[in-house]
Amino acid sequence: MINKDPIYQQLNNELRELLSGDQFKVGDKFLTERTICDRYDVSRTTANKALSNLVSEGLLKFKKGVGTFIQEKPEIGKLHSITSFTENTKRAGMDPTSEVLRFERIKASDVDVIANEKLQIDNSEDLFRIERLRKANGSPMILEDRFIVAKYCPGLFEHSLKGSLYAIFEETYGLNITSTDETIQAVILDDYQADLLGVESGMAGFLVSAVGYIDDETPLWWETTLHKPDGFEFRCKVKPKQNQQKLEGRVLFDNPNHK
Amino acid sequence: MINKDPIYQQLNNELRELLSGDQFKVGDKFLTERTICDRYDVSRTTANKALSNLVSEGLLKFKKGVGTFIQEKPEIGKLHSITSFTENTKRAGMDPTSEVLRFERIKASDVDVIANEKLQIDNSEDLFRIERLRKANGSPMILEDRFIVAKYCPGLFEHSLKGSLYAIFEETYGLNITSTDETIQAVILDDYQADLLGVESGMAGFLVSAVGYIDDETPLWWETTLHKPDGFEFRCKVKPKQNQQKLEGRVLFDNPNHK
DNA sequence: AATTGTAACGTGGCTTATCCACCATACAGT
DNA sequence: ACTGTATGGTGGATAAGCCACGTTACAATT
Incomplete structure (x- = not known):
């Protein structure tokens, strides 16, 4: 079934899932825009847009000239305010x-x-x-x-x-x-x-x-x-x-x- | 004093303040990208980026061909989880x-x-x-x-x-x-x-x-x-x-x- | 007068290209 | 060993073009 959500929102979701997995921890450098372009076959503008959404959610922090860093791990799928x-x-x-x-x-x-x-x-x-x-x-x-x-x-x-x-x-x-x-x-x-x-x-x-x-x-x-x-x-x-x-x-x- | 934050983040903040004021309520149509371009003298890409940040925060909802709608009013300046x-x-x-x-x-x-x-x-x-x-x-x-x-x-x-x-x-x-x-x-x-x-x-x-x-x-x-x-x-x-x-x-x- | 169809316009979506400023790194020169 | 500079990698911003979707206005038909 074809996903009708905009590409950048699908990318948001994929990046959040990647973030919440074991591959990264707080403080780590995350994927760059250009890496995301290559890996997901999207334009730089779309990659930047998706990343900037995660920045505004407080999950990532952009550092110009340096990279994108993980500020907080998302808790996707966490149904309650109470930790499991x-x-x-x-x-x-x-x-x-x-x-x-x-x-x-x-x-x-x-x-x-x-x-x-x-x-x-x-x-x-x-x-x-x-x-x-x-x-x-x-x-x-x-x-x-x-x-x-x-x-x-x-x-x-x-x-x-x-x-x-x-x-x-x-x-x-x-x-x-x-x-x-x-x-x-x-x-x-x-x-x-x-x-x-x-x-x-x-x-x-x-x-x-x-x-x-x-x-x-x-x-x-x-x-x-x-x-x-x-x-x-x-x-x-x-x-x-x-x-x-x-x-x-x-x-x-x-x-x-x-x- | 010159604000050193990126333009799109300053725009985020201004749009959140506009949203939280009396001019709009939930369900209303918000500014379009092109209106924001004109009013704040930014490119369409920058306007769209700022708006899409508010979409990912749950404040706005994009409807292609129709416009941008207010889903939730932000509570800027609210210091505590407790309502005043x-x-x-x-x-x-x-x-x-x-x-x-x-x-x-x-x-x-x-x-x-x-x-x-x-x-x-x-x-x-x-x-x-x-x-x-x-x-x-x-x-x-x-x-x-x-x-x-x-x-x-x-x-x-x-x-x-x-x-x-x-x-x-x-x-x-x-x-x-x-x-x-x-x-x-x-x-x-x-x-x-x-x-x-x-x-x-x-x-x-x-x-x-x-x-x-x-x-x-x-x-x-x-x-x-x-x-x-x-x-x-x-x-x-x-x-x-x-x-x-x-x-x-x-x-x-x-x-x-x-x- | 009512209905239908179509064109035009306004909306967000996406890409490509270009250039910029910032930062870190590597290397050459002293 | 230290300093300065060039290079490359990073995000920031803009412009232009084209797309698909939805709404509106208007013309044609009944």
Whole structure:
């Protein structure tokens, strides 16, 4: 199938993917305009245009007479503001595991009205419900609960859910995940939650609720993730003059900062 | 003084400012390449390059044969992920006020070591400390505490602090504010905080700590803002394929969502 | 008067060519 | 070993030309 996007936008995407791979790291010199001309068979003007787009996104920095340098690695495919639990835990030298507390097919009429609102469905729809407790070295860190519109992925029960749920959506069902919309709240854990996360009742943790969309506006899933108190924080860097924000939520393992 | 940035980057900035003003709204048709050529005396290639940068930032959308349309208004000058309390409160039809609890000049040796770490100063430095309680219609919503490195704005005591502190930094002292770096935590309010915010002890609220920088890497201020429980939330929209995130923290006045 | 078709114009897309200024490197001369 | 200069590689900017797409205006037909 012929891609109808302009060539420079296709080039943008290819360059972002190249950037996000293992071949380059921050500080490295990236491809030059002329190298891109040769490799992708485009004009210098088109190559420069694509590169300058990545410069304005804050990923690259032009140095005239020297080259193009990597300022920041893009995180293509990163669906949430929260860094992947699995990769973050491994990076901390710990073993990430998941305990599936619940995996069932239910009717929309059986769940909270808020889930149906978020998913824009009526009571007759079927949903999958998946509840998991995420652990690092056996210690509970995150309690997550997810409702997925069953009609978009009918055979989901046949999957083990060991790997990435999103990879299953995209690769097995061909779903085009386009965005997520998260709400972040500070809440007090109730007894059930505190018990599962192995903390005392009454502590404060982050509750992140999110809708995931396919094809721009169609809700596919609704999830809530509750983080262990003192086990999580958000960092946000804002550059007002470049209209740039970068938010990162990450699990904390040794509680370096106490208030 | 001559601006040494490339012409297309200066043009980027001017177009972002034009976009963020009152002249255009989302959905409107923006300037064409050829209009920009005429108005700013640049080549078509340079005009197209600048526009395509704003397209890749998600602000504009090109439609070949039709024109260039506004997809999103930039928020230039917005220093934090949090929407301005003053404008948010007014937008909700309420009256925003501030009670200054403390405004004093102190030695760095007299404050928590963490403030000195964040500000990268030693104990002999002078700081201004400003503590305020922000209210909507008289009801406390935010408790904020700020330390400012005195040497960059020596006469700060002479200002009323009724207006924007950041406007004073930039207009009166000529400081070049370049970024902020925030940490967001979920905390339990202590008795002092709960009392000031008019809630019971033991409730969960957001604690946002931030360093503000001038000239890229020099810390100017360190602040902590504690939000009234149930009186605040963050929303974040993520588009993984375009490497885009949009975070907005906002004060809630009528607690529409309860967990 | 309504409909249809076509030409013209305005829009962004892309290429080629040229020349520029900046920076790093290599080499020659001292 | 140091300095100066030439060269090559880098991004910056412009001009010109042509393309495809979409809209609009106008003429022809019914």
